[in-house]
Amino acid sequence: MKIGLIGCGRMGGALIEGAITAGLVASSDVLLSSRSKESAQTLADKCGAVVAENNSQVARESDLVLLGCKPYQIIDILNEISAELPGDTCLVSVAAGITLQSMEGASPEGTRIIRAMPNTPSLIGMGATGISKGSHATDADIAIAQKLLGSVGIVLETREDQLDAVTGVSGSGPAYVYTFIEELAAQGVKEGLDADDALQLATQTVIGAARMVEQSPMSPAELRNQVTSPGGTTLAGLKALTDSGFEKSVATGVAAAAARSREIAAES
Numbered sequence: 001m002k003i004g005l006i007g008c009g010r011m012g013g014a015l016i017e018g019a020i021t022a023g024l025v026a027s028s029d030v031l032l033s034s035r036s037k038e039s040a041q042t043l044a045d046k047c048g049a050v051v052a053e054n055n056s057q058v059a060r061e062s063d064l065v066l067l068g069c070k071p072y073q074i075i076d077i078l079n080e081i082s083a084e085l086p087g088d089t090c091l092v093s094v095a096a097g098i099t100l101q102s103m104e105g106a107s108p109e110g111t112r113i114i115r116a117m118p119n120t121p122s123l124i125g126m127g128a129t130g131i132s133k134g135s136h137a138t139d140a141d142i143a144i145a146q147k148l149l150g151s152v153g154i155v156l157e158t159r160e161d162q163l164d165a166v167t168g169v170s171g172s173g174p175a176y177v178y179t180f181i182e183e184l185a186a187q188g189v190k191e192g193l194d195a196d197d198a199l200q201l202a203t204q205t206v207i208g209a210a211r212m213v214e215q216s217p218m219s220p221a222e223l224r225n226q227v228t229s230p231g232g233t234t235l236a237g238l239k240a241l242t243d244s245g246f247e248k249s250v251a252t253g254v255a256a257a258a259a260r261s262r263e264i265a266a267e268s
């Protein structure tokens with residue numbers, strides 16, 4: 001299988017590096033292009049992939065092309081590569097908010113497109129991705145996209161109208177978790193810990209708690225109860241978190257990201 005990447009930024013780079021590291025594709029079978037050849041070359045130097053002459057070459061020579069550019073660049077790029085489409089190439093867009101309908105409308109009839117919402121932990125094989133199938137994409141296309149994205153994490157096939165929610169929860173989610181870790185560690189320092197120790201403790205706590213949710217038959221609420229002794233420290237901490245609007249903050253954060261995804265769709 002030959003995989004192409006148009007737009008060698010943070011997300012596209014994470015997926016390609018992750019897929020090569022996972023052994024899904026040989027680096028020599030990966031073709032890259034970006035607006036500046038330098039960013040394609042930087043990624044090629046890191047992962048051994050091949051830099052193409054231009055976006056059209058990537059579209060022409062790949063079985064699957066990942067569109068890793070910014071949402072507002074997607075339609076221009078589809079126009080640019082349309083001479084190579086529909087051809088044999090299946091497109092997978094990771095752009096937030098850009099709908100299958102608008103991508104299909106900007107492509108020749110019959111173009112096979114899959115819309116995906118991954119996240120950056122894909123770089124270390126811990127990604128979480130939602131995918132939806134365009135009207136011309138086949139079951140074989142979904143299978144190949146599942147294989148690619150599944151090589152770097154979990155993949156859930158969802159309805160397209162659920163991808164805004166996927167964006168709010170897992171696409172943008174790593175940034176919320178980094179903020180949480182940052183704050184947990186910062187307060188640890190204020191309470192007297194060394195900065196390195198605080199960051200290590202905060203990070204391991206998030207990893208450990210996430211693994212407990214993943215591996216235990218108990219729900220998050222039941223697991224929380226196990227930590228919370230009557231009259232103890234956790235109860236005091238949880239009450240202060242709730243009184244400060246913790247749950248509401250998380251809910252409004254997810255809602256705002258999902259709303260922004262819908263807004264991008266409406267703008268495009």
Ligand SMILES: NC(=O)C1=CN([C@@H]2O[C@H](COP(=O)(O)OP(=O)(O)OC[C@H]3O[C@@H](n4cnc5c(N)ncnc54)[C@H](O)[C@@H]3O)[C@@H](O)[C@H]2O)C=CC1
Nearest residue numbers: 007008009010011034035068069070071094095096118119
């Ligand atoms: N960063 C993240 O956590 C996630 C990003 N996404 C989506 O991934 C896409 C890329 O986001 P990032 O990687 O964060 O942005 P980025 O700015 O790091 O990457 C965009 C890349 O596209 C390239 N590019 C721009 N115009 C181009 C053109 N005409 N032809 C070829 N390449 C072109 C740029 O040179 C750059 O390397 C966005 O659509 C975003 O919605 C999706 C899920 C998570």
Ligand SMILES: O=C(O)[C@@H]1CCC=N1
Nearest residue numbers: 095096167171172173
């Ligand atoms: O911030 C963004 O728009 C992209 C999409 C999801 C995560 N990053």
